[in-house]
Amino acid sequence: MQKTEGEESKAENEEVKQVTLMTSDGVKMKVEISIVYEMEIVRSFIEVNDADHSVPFPLPNVSSHTLDLIIELVKNEYDDEFMKTFSHDELKEVLVAANYLNMKTLLDFIATAIANLLEKKSVEFIRNFFNIVNDFTPEEEAEIRKTNEWVFQDLDED
């Protein structure tokens, strides 16, 4: 994947079809059409308008760094190991971007990974792990636990 400044006419003649995307920080990136097609929001636009692929498609909510990560993830066929190298911030940005771009496979992939971190864990463990600040008073928390008492009774493993 290359970043380009200004040249827009070449794209169509390339052997591998590419679409130019413009990220929130103003970077134009040429992306293979197979990857772009996973982005439902872009795909539907291209298909409906039969658009000139060289005109940059604006993605005001996605930074170039995030788009880089997404493209690498897709190219690596959603490699777990690669995703583990992400910082928390990066993971979150990719998740939000995947949601915005409507990339179903990517969204499911990351959501499943996060869900696996939550599964079978105690409330305290999850709070610590994600740095979630408990803003309930002890009384409030006790009350919530009481409404579904049984749910919190299990053998927590941390």
Add this chain to the structure above:
Amino acid sequence: MASKDEKKCDSTKSDTAAEEGVDMISDLPDGVICHILSFLPTIDAMKTSVLSSRWRYLWTSVFTLRFYDYNFYREPPMLHEEKEEVISNIFAGRRVKSIKRLSIMGASRNTLSPVMVSTLLSEAVSQKVEEINFHYRMYLPFYTLPNSLLTCQTLKSLKLSFRFQMFLNPMLSIRLPSLKLLHLILFKDSGCMAWFIRGCPALEELLYKDLFIIKNQCSRYYMKNITFPYYLKKLNHDQYLDKKREHIDSLHPPTQVGNMPDLVQAVVNVKFGEECASMFFNVIRQTRFLTLSCHTIKTMLMPSVGVGFPEFLNLVHLHICLCNIRFDFLIKLLAKCPILGSLEIFHNELPYSSISFVFDDWESCTYSSDNSEHREVEAEWTRLTRPITCLSSHLTAFTFRGCGLSQDDLQFIKFILENAKEILGNKILSNQSILALLDGGFVLD
């Protein structure tokens, strides 16, 4: 709900926490958090309600319900009444009144009773369910699916996996007009398959497997009832049979009419009787993707199968699992696939769980490398001169995975590489074995 005053004093705390480590998850949009929660068992999703006020009601807007048996594991064991109460609390607590997907996995005593399961299924149908995954491995003979499920208008995907016989009421008819995907993993078919298929006019993808046939001798009765709808797009027919079954010919061909013109993908793990293999392959000959298991290949080696074996005119991707193959057969198969673009061979390793069976089975098999027929074919192999269309014009990807390559393997790899080298170019998906070969100067030029 938390009162606002109390939250304010906590907000200073939250700032300091943010400096030390940022909450990576709570400020995601509701929709994204609910999507994450949809991958959790519902009981675990409910637990998040106590994390913080942000999370208090998020679980109530999740469109997926999942119940796994380990969620109900307690010491001492839970009473039925307790489980029922949990379920009714879940339904009472949910804000969204629609269920997109319902998953029930039960394999132990902790799981839900059949009555509760039926209640869940019926409730899901009334909330316009689109997807049901129902894996139940408890021994519960004669379970009956609720009637409402069998006439659900919204259901698009149904995966049933039972370890007991499903009881069918022949007076009921199935009407599932939206159903596109059906997985039936059953114990003793007793007509289930045929019964289901009749009520699914929109079906595109079918996986069918009868556990009883795997474990026991197959009787004509069960196999007779298999009918695949002609309008399928994807078919996974998995019917691996026990090696001790003696009367292979009694395995009745699937009763087929015509072929499947829309078929795109077929996964075949069936040990056919001699007379029905050609018939079956004729039915699926339009497919673009084809996966054949080791023992399916083995049945295809039977002499009579070669006669009347169809051409796969649309086949683009062929994936084969092999053990101790005869490559002359493979080459004949390739000659039947004129536009094949990608060939994947897994040698001596199977993605199927029945792997040990397969090997046992092969040992006792009559096709051994030293019978006279094989030697004859070997001679034929070296004489092969007619070009194979797909090799000379279409094949762009070739994968061969295996350990411990035999002379035959090497010969076959060499054959493919030599005959398809112009098109394969640099795109050979090499594995270590092939790399080793290339290093050893074994192939090409």
